[in-house]
Amino acid sequence: MSTPLVELRDVTRSFPGPPEVQALKGINLTVHDGDYVSIVGPSGSGKSTMLNILGLLDRPSVGEYRLAGHLTGALDEDTRAAVRAQRIGFVFQAFHLMPRRSVLENVMMPMLYSGTPRDEREDRARQALERVGLGHRLAFLPGTLSGGERQRVAVARAVVTRPSLLLADEPTGNLDGGTSTDVMELFEELVSDGLALVIITHDAAVARRAPRSVGIADGRVTSAP
Amino acid sequence: MTRHLAPDLPPAAPDDATDDTTDGTTDDTTDDMTDGTTDESTDGLPDLLHPVPAADRFGVTDLLIEATSDLGTRPGRLLMTLAGTVLGIGALVATIGFAQTTAGQLSKQFDAFAATQIVASPAQAQTADGESVDTSSLPWDAVQRMERLAGIEQAALISEVSLPEGTVTAVPVNDPSAPGTVPPRIFAASAGLVDALEGTVRYGRLFDDGHDQRQDRVAVLGERLAGRLGITRVDSQPSIFVNGIPYAVVGVFGDVQQRAELLDSVVIPTGAARKDFGLTAPGEVQARIVIGAGPQVAEQAALALSPDAPEAVTVAAPQGRSDLAKSVQADVNLIFVVLSVVVLLAGGVGIANVTMLSVMERTGEIGLRRAIGATRRQIAAQFVTESVIIGLLGGLLGATTGVFAVIAISAAQQWTPVTHPLVAVGGALLGAIVGLAAGSLPARKATRIEPVVALRGT
Numbered sequence: 001m002s003t004p005l006v007e008l009r010d011v012t013r014s015f016p017g018p019p020e021v022q023a024l025k026g027i028n029l030t031v032h033d034g035d036y037v038s039i040v041g042p043s044g045s046g047k048s049t050m051l052n053i054l055g056l057l058d059r060p061s062v063g064e065y066r067l068a069g070h071l072t073g074a075l076d077e078d079t080r081a082a083v084r085a086q087r088i089g090f091v092f093q094a095f096h097l098m099p100r101r102s103v104l105e106n107v108m109m110p111m112l113y114s115g116t117p118r119d120e121r122e123d124r125a126r127q128a129l130e131r132v133g134l135g136h137r138l139a140f141l142p143g144t145l146s147g148g149e150r151q152r153v154a155v156a157r158a159v160v161t162r163p164s165l166l167l168a169d170e171p172t173g174n175l176d177g178g179t180s181t182d183v184m185e186l187f188e189e190l191v192s193d194g195l196a197l198v199i200i201t202h203d204a205a206v207a208r209r210a211p212r213s214v215g216i217a218d219g220r221v222t223s224a225p
Numbered sequence: 226m227t228r229h230l231a232p233d234l235p236p237a238a239p240d241d242a243t244d245d246t247t248d249g250t251t252d253d254t255t256d257d258m259t260d261g262t263t264d265e266s267t268d269g270l271p272d273l274l275h276p277v278p279a280a281d282r283f284g285v286t287d288l289l290i291e292a293t294s295d296l297g298t299r300p301g302r303l304l305m306t307l308a309g310t311v312l313g314i315g316a317l318v319a320t321i322g323f324a325q326t327t328a329g330q331l332s333k334q335f336d337a338f339a340a341t342q343i344v345a346s347p348a349q350a351q352t353a354d355g356e357s358v359d360t361s362s363l364p365w366d367a368v369q370r371m372e373r374l375a376g377i378e379q380a381a382l383i384s385e386v387s388l389p390e391g392t393v394t395a396v397p398v399n400d401p402s403a404p405g406t407v408p409p410r411i412f413a414a415s416a417g418l419v420d421a422l423e424g425t426v427r428y429g430r431l432f433d434d435g436h437d438q439r440q441d442r443v444a445v446l447g448e449r450l451a452g453r454l455g456i457t458r459v460d461s462q463p464s465i466f467v468n469g470i471p472y473a474v475v476g477v478f479g480d481v482q483q484r485a486e487l488l489d490s491v492v493i494p495t496g497a498a499r500k501d502f503g504l505t506a507p508g509e510v511q512a513r514i515v516i517g518a519g520p521q522v523a524e525q526a527a528l529a530l531s532p533d534a535p536e537a538v539t540v541a542a543p544q545g546r547s548d549l550a551k552s553v554q555a556d557v558n559l560i561f562v563v564l565s566v567v568v569l570l571a572g573g574v575g576i577a578n579v580t581m582l583s584v585m586e587r588t589g590e591i592g593l594r595r596a597i598g599a600t601r602r603q604i605a606a607q608f609v610t611e612s613v614i615i616g617l618l619g620g621l622l623g624a625t626t627g628v629f630a631v632i633a634i635s636a637a638q639q640w641t642p643v644t645h646p647l648v649a650v651g652g653a654l655l656g657a658i659v660g661l662a663a664g665s666l667p668a669r670k671a672t673r674i675e676p677v678v679a680l681r682g683t
Contacts, residue, residue, distance in 0.1 A: 052677045057596060070273050078600050082274055085598020092680055096593045100298040112287050113598035115277025157597075 003069040005164060005196050006031035006054060011063035013049050023049040025219040026063070031198060033164060036191045038199045038210035046219040047200045048169060054198060055088055055167050056080045068164070085114040089158030093170035095150045097142040097157075103129065104138040107157045114161040128156035132186055148179030155186055159195070166190065168199040172206055184209055283603055292610035302579065303615070309575030310619025310656050311626060313568040318627025318652040320561030322644035326635055329643040341516060342422075342483050343542040345371070345526050346509035361537035362506035363530055365495075368415050370529045371510055376518030377526075381418035383484075384508030386411040386498050393491060394466050395454045409450050410490045411467060413498030419445070421513045422481040427451075429459035429476030432494050440496035444472040447488035448479040467491065470501055484511070514542075569659060572619065576663035580612045584667045584674075591671050592679025601672040608671050612664025613657050620656015624649040 006029065013024040023046040031037055041047045052058035053065060056072060065072045067083065075083065089110075097106050107125040116124065129135055132152040142150055151171060158166055168187065172180035184206060191197050199210060207213045215223035296303055345367070347359035363382075364370065371380035393408050416433045419426070432443045444465060446456065456463050456474055464471045472493060481487050498504040510530070514522050523542035527535035584591070591604055628649050635642035 048681075055596065057676045057680075068273050070270060078602075079270070079274075081595070081598050081600045084596060086274055090596050094589075094680075096589055096680060098590055098593075100295055105294075109594075110597040112283055112291070113594075113603070115275075115281045117278075117281050161597075 002032070004030045004066070005033050005035075005068055006198075007066040008050075008053070008060075009064050009066075011050075011053060011060040011065060013046075013053060013058065014061045023219055024053070024060075027216075027219075027221060029214065029221070031165070031196050033196055034191065034194045035212065036188070036197045036199075036210045038201060038207040038213045039216055040201055040204065040207035040213055041216035041222075042202055045216045047202075047216050050216070051167050051169050051198070051200050054165070055090060056084050081113070085110065086161065087164050089161065089163040089166045091151070091154050091158045091166065091168040091171045093173040095142070095154045095174075097150055097153055099141065099143055101141075102138065103134060103140050103142065103145070103153050106142065106153055107160050110157060110161050116161060124160055125156070128160040129153070131159075132156045146179070147175050148182055151175060151179075151183050152186065155183070155190075159190060164196060166195050166197045168197065170201055171199065172201070172203065180206070283599075288603075288606055288610055291607050293614060296611070296614065306576060306579040306615055307619045307622060309572030310569075310616055310659060311572075311623040313565065313570075313572035313659070314620045314623025314652045314656050315626040315630065316568045316623075317562070317565035317655070318624045318644070318648055319630040320565050320627075321648050322627060322631035322642065323634070324561055325643040325645065325648075326631060326640055330640045341513055343512050343514055343519065343522055343526065343540060344509055345512070345530055345538055345540045348537050348539045361531060361534065363508075363510060363538070365507060367507055367510045367530055368417065371512055371526060374522060374525050374529060376514050376522045378513045378515060379417050379421040380510055380512035381421040382413075382415040382495055382507040382509075383418055383511050384413045384495070384498070384504055384506075386413050386493070386502050386504060388468055388502065392466070392468060393454075395456065395463065409453075410486065411498075411502075412487065412490050412492045413495045413502075413504050414492050415495055418492065418511065419478045419481065421511050422483050422487075423513065424478050424481035424487075427477040427479050428457075429474070431476050431478065437494040437496045440500045441494065442470065442472045442497050442501070443475045444491050444493045445476045445478055446474055446492070447481075447490050448477050449488040450490060451477040465491065467493070467501075472497075569655070573659040573663045576612055576615055576619075576660055577666060580608060580615075580664050580667040581670065583611075584608060584671045588674055588679045591674045592676040595674075595676035596680060604674075605668040605672045608668040609661065609664045612667070613660040616660015616663065617653060617657040619660070620653035623656060624652035627652060 008027050008029040011024055011027040011029075012022065014020055014022045025046075027046075027050060029037075029050075039047050039050060049058065053060055056067070056075075059073060067087070072080070072083075098109070101109070104122070104125055107128055108121050111121045111124065126135065126138065129138060132155055134149060134152055134156065137145065137149065137153075142153060145153065151174075155171075158168075166187075171187070172183055175183060187197055187199065188209070197210075199206070201207050213223070214221055345363070347361045347363060349357045350360045352358055365382075368380045368382055371377050388408070388411060393411070416431065416437055419431055427448050429445070431445055432441070435441075436443050444467075446454070446465075451457070451474075454465065456465075456477070459474055459476060463474050465474055466472075472491075478492075479488065495504065495507070510526075512522075512526070519542040523540040526540050526542075527538040531538045594604060594607075595601075628644060631644055632642045634640075
């Protein structure tokens with residue numbers, strides 16, 4: 001068996017109080033390349049903390065996190081930033097698009113930091129936008145797009161650097177039913193390309209679409225990964 | 226691949242003492258160092274990171290693009306941010322410009338009125354009963370001695386002829402019924418006097434060296450006296466009677482601003498005064514000098530007139546132009562610079578406030594950039610660059626405004642605008658420095674924003 005892409009071992013994350021809060025308590029999780037995992041749980045269950053740790057935005061208090069076999073705790077800030085730029089893509093519930101940049105510029109932005117060759121950046125952004133069905137909206141500002149379109153821009157931005165791990169935090173939380181199905185179908189296409197997807201949701205319907213669903217409650221895994 | 230699953234079996238970390246604290250500490254930085262996989266350095270993680278050629282890294286061009294692309298999207302706010310710096314730099318450049326212009330203007334006015342005349346006279350001493358008496362006398366060839374000096378354009382002797390009981394009339398008739406009048410003053414002078422005083426001839430001519438040497442009885446009158454005596458033309462050779470001695474009036478002069486008393490006086494040649502009124506020594510030497518020659522001529526004139534005792538001659542000369550200009554400029558500059566620095570500080574605080582506001586507003590953007598791989602340094606650089614550019618822009622606009630203000634006001638006052646070019650360039654650069662100072666605090670705040678916090682909600 002190959003090296004897992006993501007491996008959490010006994011990860012605990014506590015926030016010093018008072019009162020001290022243990023958001024994660026001894027989490028174990030393994031994700032391989034091409035896996036599609038949903039993490040489902042009520043709000044406050046610790047799933048966002050878990051996503052932050054997976055995305056190298058936060059560090060475990062105890063336990064270890066290996067990404068592609070590397071212990072991430074040993075990496076300095078700049079290396080972690082470089083790993084985020086090259087290996088990880090993020091999709092957020094609130095989209096986090098830059099309102100005064102065009103759709104194309106928004107999608108090109110991660111390539112500033114990932115070291116994508118300069119002459120390829122615009123083409124790759126166009127391709128990514130074609131891929132999410134927004135090839136005709138390149139010059140638009142995000143504010144002029146519908147919610148579903150904005151989330152598709154965000155997805156294009158997340159995958160334009162060709163990451164190996166895509167983390168989505170309630171990606172359908174701000175979308176209505178039909179639009180949210182479209183976005184989920186887009187995610188599933190991306191997984192079929194070999195990308196590992198970890199999607200966080202409190203929506204059981206969204207969670208069920210993933211081949212593997214991990215339940216989380218009160219900082220602990222409730223159903224076996 | 227058991228290697229990755231066995232942190233308690235470190236393959237090559239014999240000196241590591243923190244290994245067993247792995248599960249007990251909250252900071253996983255130290256314990257992870259025990260693992261053999263991490264002895265690769267940052268650029269040695271081939272299966273985690275691909276190498277990036279320098280040309281494709283986040284460089285200065287990217288920084289400039291990122292820092293400027295949002296500037297124009299909110300013109301209103303940009304203008305508000307710029308206002309403080311524009312005012313500060315504008316005030317600074319304008320005040321320095323005004324200081325230089327007014328100093329230039331002042332010395333120009335001094336040049337025009339006062340800075341070209343010197344007067345040499347015998348030193349005075351007080352007698353026991355309080356009268357001032359001359360301690361020496363000037364030589365009769367004082368004019369020749371003075372005109373040999375560099376910087377002297379024209380010199381002339383001038384001495385007051387004292388006639389306690391004297392009368393000056395236009396007709397030789399003793400009219401007992403005429404009202405008593407104060408007789409005009411009488412001066413004896415060498416030929417160049419009116420020229421030395423930059424005066425003009427109203428009618429007729431001036432007497433010359435020939436009249437002086439021949440002791441001719443000729444006179445020129447100041448224009449006010451001529452009016453009083455009813456002399457309006459000289460072609461008929463009118464005479465005046467000084468103490469009863471007839472003098473032919475050859476001309477009338479005016480415009481002797483430095484010695485306005487001459488306009489009410491009779492001026493006769495020194496030769497005639499010596500013969501008719503027993504003038505014993507010249508009273509003083511009046512000379513016109515080139516602009517700025519004052520200090521040097523003053524020193525040399527005393528030596529030329531009295532080589533054995535230069536202290537016996539008093540020379541009244543204007544200060545050098547440069548001394549004057551410098552002292553005026555230094556005073557004016559200090560006051561204005563202090564004021565402008567205060568304004569500029571206010572401008573800097575303005576930039577700092579707006580940049581701080583912008584950091585707060587763009588918390589989401591900062592979080593996003595960090596999440597997609599920007600380092601803290603890159604975030605800080607972006608905000609500092611943004612505020613330096615705002616400062617530079619403000620500095621450029623301010624310097625331009627300041628220079629134009631100097632030009633406009635000088636034009637209105639018909640002054641010559643004077644501004645050192647470095648003041649304008651320096652003003653623009655100072656704006657950038659203000660931006661740098663003002664941006665550094667907000668930039669530090671931006672680097673402290675944690676992406677986890679920034680990306681929550683909104």
